Amino acid sequence: MxxxxxxxxxxxxxxxxxxxxxxxxxxxxxxxxxxxxxxxxxxxxxxxxxxxxxxxxxxxxxxxxxxxxxxxxxxxxxxxxxxxxxxxxxxxxxxFAGFRRVEPMYAMLREARAAGMRTCLLSNSWANEYPREDWEDFFDEIVISGEIGMRKPEPRIFEHALGKIGLAGQECVFVDDIEANIVAARRLGIVGVHHRDPEPTIAELETLLGVPLR
Known part of the structure; x- marks a missing residue:
């Protein structure tokens, strides 16, 4: 599960x-x-x-x-x-000034947490500023590469994130838009979802997690 x-x-x-x-x-x-x-x-x-x-x-x-x-x-x-x-x-x-927040993906995280899922942001940073104002509503833990000296797709950053939320790889799903990161996560037993568009990603997560996310 x-x-x-x-x-x-x-x-x-x-x-x-x-x-x-x-x-x-x-x-x-x-x-x-x-x-x-x-x-x-x-x-x-x-x-x-x-x-x-x-x-x-x-x-x-x-x-x-x-x-x-x-x-x-x-x-x-x-x-x-x-x-x-x-x-x-x-x-x-x-x-990065053109980045815009994708609200359906944040709504998905809110629903996942409400259903009892542990959530963790796992991001490679480029010394950029993150908009963290309401992150406590969406993430149980936050792992930013430049703050801990590790980066995706290194196995150790996934292991670090798993330790932060207290779960095994087989108990987690990982969503990323870079295929190399998905491949690395799968090697650790983590279920990988290669993100391209919110709708199919959310649908796949609903199937994997067994809960409605919209």
């Missing part, structure tokens, strides 16, 4: 990262194709594994480098349509 829900934040409890990035690219007049080339390599390296060691995303998500250090290094690799680098300071906040 499933007793807990582990859930990502960006792209799951918010609108998609790609939409926010698209808004930012237009606002900053970035060379979009060049940006995608840069990020494709960084993200693939960070989440798909590589024999070439780690990159600055690993360090940022664990809190090993500051947000400004990451912003400075990333800005140095980008170019605007005017042929200059974007402003480094505040770059991450501008990237």
């Amino acid at each position: 499933l007793k807990g829900v582990l859930i990502d934040w960006g792209g799951v409890l918010t609108t998609g990262l790609s939409d926010s990035i698209a808004e930012w690219i237009v606002a900053e007049r970035l060379d979009a194709a060049h940006y995608r080339d840069v990020m494709r390599d960084l993200i693939a390296h960070a989440y798909e594994g590589s024999a070439n060691g780690e990159n600055m995303i690993h360090a940022l998500e664990r809190g090993e480098i500051s947000g400004f250090d990451f912003e400075r290094r990333l800005a140095a690799q980008l170019i605007t349509m005017d042929g200059v680098q974007p402003v480094a300071e505040g770059l991450l906040n501008r990237m």
